[in-house]
Amino acid sequence: MLIHRFNPNDHFRTMDMLFDAIMPNGRRATNFVRKPARLTLADEEQAFILRAELPGLDPEALELSVGDDWIELTAKRETAVPEGYTALRRERGAYELQRRINLPKRIDQGAVEAQLRDGVLRVSLPKHASVQPRQITIKAA
Amino acid sequence: MSTQTSPQSTPASKTVVHPLVDVLESDSEFLLVADLPGVNKDALGITVNGGQLELEAETETLDYRRSFALGDDVDLDAVEAKLEFGVLEVHLPKRAEAQVRKVPIKG
Known part of the structure:
Protein backbone atom coordinates (compact mmCIF):
# COMPACT_ATOMS: atom_id res chain seq x y z
CA MET A 1 0.00 0.00 0.00
CA ARG A 34 6.45 5.82 3.70
CA LYS A 35 4.85 6.80 6.89
CA PRO A 36 7.15 6.07 9.81
CA ALA A 37 6.29 3.41 12.35
CA ARG A 38 4.14 1.46 9.94
CA LEU A 39 2.38 -1.58 11.40
CA THR A 40 1.02 -4.62 9.63
CA LEU A 41 -0.64 -7.70 11.03
CA ALA A 42 -0.81 -10.90 9.00
CA ASP A 43 -3.07 -13.82 9.82
CA GLU A 44 -1.22 -17.00 8.96
CA GLU A 45 -2.37 -20.55 9.55
CA GLN A 46 -0.30 -21.17 12.66
CA ALA A 47 0.29 -17.65 13.92
CA PHE A 48 -0.34 -13.94 13.66
CA ILE A 49 2.67 -11.99 12.45
CA LEU A 50 3.01 -8.39 13.56
CA ARG A 51 5.52 -6.34 11.64
CA ALA A 52 6.48 -2.76 12.45
CA GLU A 53 8.93 -0.48 10.71
CA LEU A 54 10.78 1.24 13.51
CA PRO A 55 13.99 2.69 12.07
CA GLY A 56 16.60 3.92 14.49
CA LEU A 57 14.82 2.49 17.49
CA ASP A 58 16.93 1.61 20.46
CA PRO A 59 15.75 -1.85 21.67
CA GLU A 60 15.67 -0.33 25.17
CA ALA A 61 12.98 2.10 24.04
CA LEU A 62 10.66 -0.68 22.93
CA GLU A 63 8.20 -2.47 25.16
CA LEU A 64 5.94 -5.32 24.28
CA SER A 65 3.29 -7.01 26.33
CA VAL A 66 0.81 -9.69 25.36
CA GLY A 67 -2.40 -11.05 26.73
CA ASP A 68 -4.75 -13.82 25.70
CA ASP A 69 -5.88 -12.06 22.57
CA TRP A 70 -4.06 -8.74 22.42
CA ILE A 71 -0.60 -7.29 22.08
CA GLU A 72 0.54 -3.90 23.26
CA LEU A 73 3.45 -2.04 21.76
CA THR A 74 5.18 1.02 23.15
CA ALA A 75 8.03 2.59 21.23
CA LYS A 76 9.71 5.94 21.24
CA ARG A 77 12.36 7.54 19.11
CA GLU A 78 13.77 11.00 19.40
CA THR A 79 15.73 12.67 16.66
CA ALA A 80 18.05 15.43 17.71
CA VAL A 81 20.56 17.44 15.75
CA PRO A 82 23.99 16.49 17.09
CA GLU A 83 26.14 19.18 18.65
CA GLY A 84 28.06 21.32 16.17
CA TYR A 85 25.66 20.59 13.30
CA THR A 86 22.98 22.71 11.74
CA ALA A 87 20.07 21.11 9.95
CA LEU A 88 19.66 21.87 6.25
CA ARG A 89 16.77 19.49 5.84
CA ARG A 90 14.79 17.50 8.34
CA GLU A 91 12.31 14.90 7.23
CA ARG A 92 12.89 12.14 9.76
CA GLY A 93 10.52 12.69 12.58
CA ALA A 94 10.54 11.53 16.11
CA TYR A 95 7.82 9.08 16.89
CA GLU A 96 6.14 7.82 19.95
CA LEU A 97 3.54 5.19 19.73
CA GLN A 98 1.49 3.22 22.13
CA ARG A 99 -0.77 0.79 20.38
CA ARG A 100 -2.89 -2.04 21.57
CA ILE A 101 -3.84 -4.45 18.87
CA ASN A 102 -6.69 -6.83 19.47
CA LEU A 103 -6.25 -10.20 17.86
CA PRO A 104 -9.24 -12.07 16.51
CA LYS A 105 -8.17 -15.32 18.15
CA ARG A 106 -6.55 -16.57 21.30
CA ILE A 107 -2.78 -16.89 21.25
CA ASP A 108 -0.28 -19.01 23.08
CA GLN A 109 1.34 -16.34 25.24
CA GLY A 110 4.32 -18.47 26.21
CA ALA A 111 5.38 -19.06 22.61
CA VAL A 112 5.44 -15.44 21.45
CA GLU A 113 8.72 -14.47 19.84
CA ALA A 114 9.94 -10.99 18.93
CA GLN A 115 12.92 -9.85 16.95
CA LEU A 116 14.15 -6.36 16.13
CA ARG A 117 16.45 -6.38 13.13
CA ASP A 118 17.56 -3.59 10.81
CA GLY A 119 14.91 -1.33 12.28
CA VAL A 120 12.07 -3.76 11.68
CA LEU A 121 10.21 -5.47 14.48
CA ARG A 122 8.72 -8.86 13.78
CA VAL A 123 6.57 -10.54 16.40
CA SER A 124 5.29 -14.04 15.90
CA LEU A 125 2.15 -14.78 17.90
CA PRO A 126 1.32 -18.49 17.62
CA LYS A 127 -2.36 -19.31 17.85
CA HIS A 128 -3.53 -21.20 20.88
CA ALA A 129 -4.03 -24.94 20.48
CA SER A 130 -7.76 -24.53 21.11
CA VAL A 131 -8.20 -22.39 17.99
CA GLN A 132 -5.90 -24.34 15.68
CA PRO A 133 -7.69 -26.12 12.89
CA ARG A 134 -8.31 -29.80 13.61
CA GLN A 135 -8.75 -32.57 11.16
CA ILE A 136 -11.85 -34.70 11.81
CA THR A 137 -11.71 -38.30 10.83
CA ILE A 138 -14.92 -39.58 9.34
CA LYS A 139 -16.01 -43.04 10.26
CA ALA A 140 -17.49 -45.14 7.53
CA ALA A 141 -21.02 -46.03 8.42
CA MET B 1 34.88 7.35 -5.38
CA SER B 2 33.05 4.46 -6.97
CA THR B 3 31.44 4.64 -10.38
CA GLN B 4 29.72 1.28 -10.55
CA THR B 5 26.67 1.07 -12.76
CA SER B 6 23.63 0.20 -10.77
CA PRO B 7 21.56 -2.78 -11.86
CA GLN B 8 18.26 -1.63 -13.34
CA SER B 9 16.57 -5.02 -13.19
CA THR B 10 13.98 -4.33 -10.54
CA PRO B 11 10.97 -6.61 -10.46
CA ALA B 12 7.87 -4.60 -11.31
CA SER B 13 6.12 -5.76 -8.14
CA LYS B 14 8.35 -3.75 -5.82
CA THR B 15 7.21 -0.30 -4.87
CA VAL B 16 9.78 2.43 -5.28
CA VAL B 17 9.82 4.82 -2.34
CA HIS B 18 11.82 7.80 -1.24
CA PRO B 19 13.50 7.30 2.11
CA LEU B 20 13.10 10.14 4.59
CA VAL B 21 16.34 11.96 5.24
CA ASP B 22 17.96 14.57 7.42
CA VAL B 23 20.78 16.64 6.00
CA LEU B 24 23.05 18.24 8.54
CA GLU B 25 26.07 20.45 8.19
CA SER B 26 28.99 21.12 10.49
CA ASP B 27 32.18 23.10 9.96
CA SER B 28 33.99 20.05 8.63
CA GLU B 29 31.36 17.89 6.95
CA PHE B 30 27.85 17.25 5.68
CA LEU B 31 25.93 14.42 7.26
CA LEU B 32 23.12 12.62 5.50
CA VAL B 33 20.88 10.47 7.69
CA ALA B 34 18.27 8.23 6.09
CA ASP B 35 15.61 5.95 7.57
CA LEU B 36 15.84 2.59 5.82
CA PRO B 37 13.87 0.08 7.89
CA GLY B 38 14.43 -3.52 6.84
CA VAL B 39 17.52 -2.80 4.80
CA ASN B 40 20.47 -5.09 5.22
CA LYS B 41 24.04 -3.95 4.57
CA ASP B 42 24.30 -6.26 1.56
CA ALA B 43 21.19 -4.84 -0.07
CA LEU B 44 22.39 -1.26 0.07
CA GLY B 45 24.25 0.61 -2.64
CA ILE B 46 25.68 4.12 -2.48
CA THR B 47 27.15 5.56 -5.65
CA VAL B 48 28.91 8.86 -6.10
CA ASN B 49 28.89 9.89 -9.70
CA GLY B 50 29.28 13.26 -11.37
CA GLY B 51 28.34 15.35 -8.37
CA GLN B 52 25.38 13.09 -7.57
CA LEU B 53 25.04 10.79 -4.63
CA GLU B 54 22.72 7.93 -5.40
CA LEU B 55 21.15 5.78 -2.78
CA GLU B 56 19.61 2.43 -3.60
CA ALA B 57 18.38 -0.13 -1.14
CA GLU B 58 16.13 -3.09 -1.24
CA THR B 59 13.95 -4.86 1.26
CA GLU B 60 11.68 -7.84 0.71
CA THR B 61 8.86 -5.65 -0.51
CA LEU B 62 10.28 -2.20 -1.19
CA ASP B 63 12.85 -0.44 -3.27
CA TYR B 64 14.27 2.67 -1.64
CA ARG B 65 15.77 5.12 -4.09
CA ARG B 66 16.86 8.71 -3.92
CA SER B 67 19.61 10.85 -5.33
CA PHE B 68 21.19 14.02 -4.01
CA ALA B 69 23.20 16.75 -5.68
CA LEU B 70 26.56 17.28 -4.05
CA GLY B 71 28.34 20.60 -3.78
CA ASP B 72 31.85 21.16 -5.11
CA ASP B 73 33.16 21.42 -1.59
CA VAL B 74 32.64 17.73 -0.75
CA ASP B 75 35.73 15.54 -0.67
CA LEU B 76 34.42 12.59 -2.68
CA ASP B 77 37.29 10.29 -1.76
CA ALA B 78 36.62 10.58 1.95
CA VAL B 79 32.90 9.72 1.95
CA GLU B 80 32.01 7.17 4.62
CA ALA B 81 28.78 5.37 5.44
CA LYS B 82 27.39 3.43 8.36
CA LEU B 83 24.18 1.42 8.66
CA GLU B 84 22.73 0.60 12.04
CA PHE B 85 19.21 -0.28 13.26
CA GLY B 86 17.83 0.58 9.84
CA VAL B 87 19.32 4.06 9.84
CA LEU B 88 21.99 5.03 7.34
CA GLU B 89 24.54 7.74 8.06
CA VAL B 90 26.66 9.08 5.24
CA HIS B 91 29.52 11.35 6.24
CA LEU B 92 30.57 13.74 3.49
CA PRO B 93 33.66 15.62 4.62
CA LYS B 94 34.33 19.02 3.17
CA ARG B 95 37.54 19.64 1.29
CA ALA B 96 40.25 21.20 3.39
CA GLU B 97 40.15 24.46 1.43
CA ALA B 98 36.38 24.71 1.87
CA GLN B 99 36.51 24.36 5.64
CA VAL B 100 36.04 27.36 7.78
CA ARG B 101 39.35 28.40 9.27
CA LYS B 102 39.99 30.92 11.93
CA VAL B 103 42.77 33.27 10.95
CA PRO B 104 44.92 34.28 13.87
CA ILE B 105 45.61 38.00 14.01
CA LYS B 106 49.00 39.12 15.17
CA GLY B 107 48.87 41.97 17.60
Whole structure:
Protein backbone atom coordinates (compact mmCIF):
# COMPACT_ATOMS: atom_id res chain seq x y z
CA MET A 1 0.00 0.00 0.00
CA LEU A 2 1.20 3.47 -0.76
CA ILE A 3 1.02 6.13 1.83
CA HIS A 4 1.63 9.73 0.99
CA ARG A 5 0.72 12.72 3.01
CA PHE A 6 -1.87 14.29 0.78
CA ASN A 7 -2.05 18.04 0.72
CA PRO A 8 -5.11 19.30 -1.15
CA ASN A 9 -3.49 22.69 -1.80
CA ASP A 10 -0.41 21.30 -3.50
CA HIS A 11 -1.82 21.05 -7.01
CA PHE A 12 1.46 20.13 -8.68
CA ARG A 13 1.90 17.21 -6.32
CA THR A 14 -1.66 16.16 -6.92
CA MET A 15 -1.09 16.17 -10.68
CA ASP A 16 2.08 14.13 -10.20
CA MET A 17 0.19 11.63 -8.12
CA LEU A 18 -2.55 11.35 -10.73
CA PHE A 19 -0.02 10.72 -13.48
CA ASP A 20 1.83 8.25 -11.32
CA ALA A 21 -1.34 6.34 -10.70
CA ILE A 22 -1.69 5.55 -14.41
CA MET A 23 1.99 4.80 -15.02
CA PRO A 24 3.52 1.37 -14.57
CA ASN A 25 5.50 0.90 -11.36
CA GLY A 26 9.02 1.33 -12.62
CA ARG A 27 8.39 4.50 -14.63
CA ARG A 28 7.10 6.70 -11.89
CA ALA A 29 8.50 10.18 -11.77
CA THR A 30 7.58 10.99 -8.21
CA ASN A 31 8.17 8.59 -5.46
CA PHE A 32 6.11 7.97 -2.42
CA VAL A 33 7.22 8.44 1.10
CA ARG A 34 6.45 5.82 3.70
CA LYS A 35 4.85 6.80 6.89
CA PRO A 36 7.15 6.07 9.81
CA ALA A 37 6.29 3.41 12.35
CA ARG A 38 4.14 1.46 9.94
CA LEU A 39 2.38 -1.58 11.40
CA THR A 40 1.02 -4.62 9.63
CA LEU A 41 -0.64 -7.70 11.03
CA ALA A 42 -0.81 -10.90 9.00
CA ASP A 43 -3.07 -13.82 9.82
CA GLU A 44 -1.22 -17.00 8.96
CA GLU A 45 -2.37 -20.55 9.55
CA GLN A 46 -0.30 -21.17 12.66
CA ALA A 47 0.29 -17.65 13.92
CA PHE A 48 -0.34 -13.94 13.66
CA ILE A 49 2.67 -11.99 12.45
CA LEU A 50 3.01 -8.39 13.56
CA ARG A 51 5.52 -6.34 11.64
CA ALA A 52 6.48 -2.76 12.45
CA GLU A 53 8.93 -0.48 10.71
CA LEU A 54 10.78 1.24 13.51
CA PRO A 55 13.99 2.69 12.07
CA GLY A 56 16.60 3.92 14.49
CA LEU A 57 14.82 2.49 17.49
CA ASP A 58 16.93 1.61 20.46
CA PRO A 59 15.75 -1.85 21.67
CA GLU A 60 15.67 -0.33 25.17
CA ALA A 61 12.98 2.10 24.04
CA LEU A 62 10.66 -0.68 22.93
CA GLU A 63 8.20 -2.47 25.16
CA LEU A 64 5.94 -5.32 24.28
CA SER A 65 3.29 -7.01 26.33
CA VAL A 66 0.81 -9.69 25.36
CA GLY A 67 -2.40 -11.05 26.73
CA ASP A 68 -4.75 -13.82 25.70
CA ASP A 69 -5.88 -12.06 22.57
CA TRP A 70 -4.06 -8.74 22.42
CA ILE A 71 -0.60 -7.29 22.08
CA GLU A 72 0.54 -3.90 23.26
CA LEU A 73 3.45 -2.04 21.76
CA THR A 74 5.18 1.02 23.15
CA ALA A 75 8.03 2.59 21.23
CA LYS A 76 9.71 5.94 21.24
CA ARG A 77 12.36 7.54 19.11
CA GLU A 78 13.77 11.00 19.40
CA THR A 79 15.73 12.67 16.66
CA ALA A 80 18.05 15.43 17.71
CA VAL A 81 20.56 17.44 15.75
CA PRO A 82 23.99 16.49 17.09
CA GLU A 83 26.14 19.18 18.65
CA GLY A 84 28.06 21.32 16.17
CA TYR A 85 25.66 20.59 13.30
CA THR A 86 22.98 22.71 11.74
CA ALA A 87 20.07 21.11 9.95
CA LEU A 88 19.66 21.87 6.25
CA ARG A 89 16.77 19.49 5.84
CA ARG A 90 14.79 17.50 8.34
CA GLU A 91 12.31 14.90 7.23
CA ARG A 92 12.89 12.14 9.76
CA GLY A 93 10.52 12.69 12.58
CA ALA A 94 10.54 11.53 16.11
CA TYR A 95 7.82 9.08 16.89
CA GLU A 96 6.14 7.82 19.95
CA LEU A 97 3.54 5.19 19.73
CA GLN A 98 1.49 3.22 22.13
CA ARG A 99 -0.77 0.79 20.38
CA ARG A 100 -2.89 -2.04 21.57
CA ILE A 101 -3.84 -4.45 18.87
CA ASN A 102 -6.69 -6.83 19.47
CA LEU A 103 -6.25 -10.20 17.86
CA PRO A 104 -9.24 -12.07 16.51
CA LYS A 105 -8.17 -15.32 18.15
CA ARG A 106 -6.55 -16.57 21.30
CA ILE A 107 -2.78 -16.89 21.25
CA ASP A 108 -0.28 -19.01 23.08
CA GLN A 109 1.34 -16.34 25.24
CA GLY A 110 4.32 -18.47 26.21
CA ALA A 111 5.38 -19.06 22.61
CA VAL A 112 5.44 -15.44 21.45
CA GLU A 113 8.72 -14.47 19.84
CA ALA A 114 9.94 -10.99 18.93
CA GLN A 115 12.92 -9.85 16.95
CA LEU A 116 14.15 -6.36 16.13
CA ARG A 117 16.45 -6.38 13.13
CA ASP A 118 17.56 -3.59 10.81
CA GLY A 119 14.91 -1.33 12.28
CA VAL A 120 12.07 -3.76 11.68
CA LEU A 121 10.21 -5.47 14.48
CA ARG A 122 8.72 -8.86 13.78
CA VAL A 123 6.57 -10.54 16.40
CA SER A 124 5.29 -14.04 15.90
CA LEU A 125 2.15 -14.78 17.90
CA PRO A 126 1.32 -18.49 17.62
CA LYS A 127 -2.36 -19.31 17.85
CA HIS A 128 -3.53 -21.20 20.88
CA ALA A 129 -4.03 -24.94 20.48
CA SER A 130 -7.76 -24.53 21.11
CA VAL A 131 -8.20 -22.39 17.99
CA GLN A 132 -5.90 -24.34 15.68
CA PRO A 133 -7.69 -26.12 12.89
CA ARG A 134 -8.31 -29.80 13.61
CA GLN A 135 -8.75 -32.57 11.16
CA ILE A 136 -11.85 -34.70 11.81
CA THR A 137 -11.71 -38.30 10.83
CA ILE A 138 -14.92 -39.58 9.34
CA LYS A 139 -16.01 -43.04 10.26
CA ALA A 140 -17.49 -45.14 7.53
CA ALA A 141 -21.02 -46.03 8.42
CA MET B 1 34.88 7.35 -5.38
CA SER B 2 33.05 4.46 -6.97
CA THR B 3 31.44 4.64 -10.38
CA GLN B 4 29.72 1.28 -10.55
CA THR B 5 26.67 1.07 -12.76
CA SER B 6 23.63 0.20 -10.77
CA PRO B 7 21.56 -2.78 -11.86
CA GLN B 8 18.26 -1.63 -13.34
CA SER B 9 16.57 -5.02 -13.19
CA THR B 10 13.98 -4.33 -10.54
CA PRO B 11 10.97 -6.61 -10.46
CA ALA B 12 7.87 -4.60 -11.31
CA SER B 13 6.12 -5.76 -8.14
CA LYS B 14 8.35 -3.75 -5.82
CA THR B 15 7.21 -0.30 -4.87
CA VAL B 16 9.78 2.43 -5.28
CA VAL B 17 9.82 4.82 -2.34
CA HIS B 18 11.82 7.80 -1.24
CA PRO B 19 13.50 7.30 2.11
CA LEU B 20 13.10 10.14 4.59
CA VAL B 21 16.34 11.96 5.24
CA ASP B 22 17.96 14.57 7.42
CA VAL B 23 20.78 16.64 6.00
CA LEU B 24 23.05 18.24 8.54
CA GLU B 25 26.07 20.45 8.19
CA SER B 26 28.99 21.12 10.49
CA ASP B 27 32.18 23.10 9.96
CA SER B 28 33.99 20.05 8.63
CA GLU B 29 31.36 17.89 6.95
CA PHE B 30 27.85 17.25 5.68
CA LEU B 31 25.93 14.42 7.26
CA LEU B 32 23.12 12.62 5.50
CA VAL B 33 20.88 10.47 7.69
CA ALA B 34 18.27 8.23 6.09
CA ASP B 35 15.61 5.95 7.57
CA LEU B 36 15.84 2.59 5.82
CA PRO B 37 13.87 0.08 7.89
CA GLY B 38 14.43 -3.52 6.84
CA VAL B 39 17.52 -2.80 4.80
CA ASN B 40 20.47 -5.09 5.22
CA LYS B 41 24.04 -3.95 4.57
CA ASP B 42 24.30 -6.26 1.56
CA ALA B 43 21.19 -4.84 -0.07
CA LEU B 44 22.39 -1.26 0.07
CA GLY B 45 24.25 0.61 -2.64
CA ILE B 46 25.68 4.12 -2.48
CA THR B 47 27.15 5.56 -5.65
CA VAL B 48 28.91 8.86 -6.10
CA ASN B 49 28.89 9.89 -9.70
CA GLY B 50 29.28 13.26 -11.37
CA GLY B 51 28.34 15.35 -8.37
CA GLN B 52 25.38 13.09 -7.57
CA LEU B 53 25.04 10.79 -4.63
CA GLU B 54 22.72 7.93 -5.40
CA LEU B 55 21.15 5.78 -2.78
CA GLU B 56 19.61 2.43 -3.60
CA ALA B 57 18.38 -0.13 -1.14
CA GLU B 58 16.13 -3.09 -1.24
CA THR B 59 13.95 -4.86 1.26
CA GLU B 60 11.68 -7.84 0.71
CA THR B 61 8.86 -5.65 -0.51
CA LEU B 62 10.28 -2.20 -1.19
CA ASP B 63 12.85 -0.44 -3.27
CA TYR B 64 14.27 2.67 -1.64
CA ARG B 65 15.77 5.12 -4.09
CA ARG B 66 16.86 8.71 -3.92
CA SER B 67 19.61 10.85 -5.33
CA PHE B 68 21.19 14.02 -4.01
CA ALA B 69 23.20 16.75 -5.68
CA LEU B 70 26.56 17.28 -4.05
CA GLY B 71 28.34 20.60 -3.78
CA ASP B 72 31.85 21.16 -5.11
CA ASP B 73 33.16 21.42 -1.59
CA VAL B 74 32.64 17.73 -0.75
CA ASP B 75 35.73 15.54 -0.67
CA LEU B 76 34.42 12.59 -2.68
CA ASP B 77 37.29 10.29 -1.76
CA ALA B 78 36.62 10.58 1.95
CA VAL B 79 32.90 9.72 1.95
CA GLU B 80 32.01 7.17 4.62
CA ALA B 81 28.78 5.37 5.44
CA LYS B 82 27.39 3.43 8.36
CA LEU B 83 24.18 1.42 8.66
CA GLU B 84 22.73 0.60 12.04
CA PHE B 85 19.21 -0.28 13.26
CA GLY B 86 17.83 0.58 9.84
CA VAL B 87 19.32 4.06 9.84
CA LEU B 88 21.99 5.03 7.34
CA GLU B 89 24.54 7.74 8.06
CA VAL B 90 26.66 9.08 5.24
CA HIS B 91 29.52 11.35 6.24
CA LEU B 92 30.57 13.74 3.49
CA PRO B 93 33.66 15.62 4.62
CA LYS B 94 34.33 19.02 3.17
CA ARG B 95 37.54 19.64 1.29
CA ALA B 96 40.25 21.20 3.39
CA GLU B 97 40.15 24.46 1.43
CA ALA B 98 36.38 24.71 1.87
CA GLN B 99 36.51 24.36 5.64
CA VAL B 100 36.04 27.36 7.78
CA ARG B 101 39.35 28.40 9.27
CA LYS B 102 39.99 30.92 11.93
CA VAL B 103 42.77 33.27 10.95
CA PRO B 104 44.92 34.28 13.87
CA ILE B 105 45.61 38.00 14.01
CA LYS B 106 49.00 39.12 15.17
CA GLY B 107 48.87 41.97 17.60
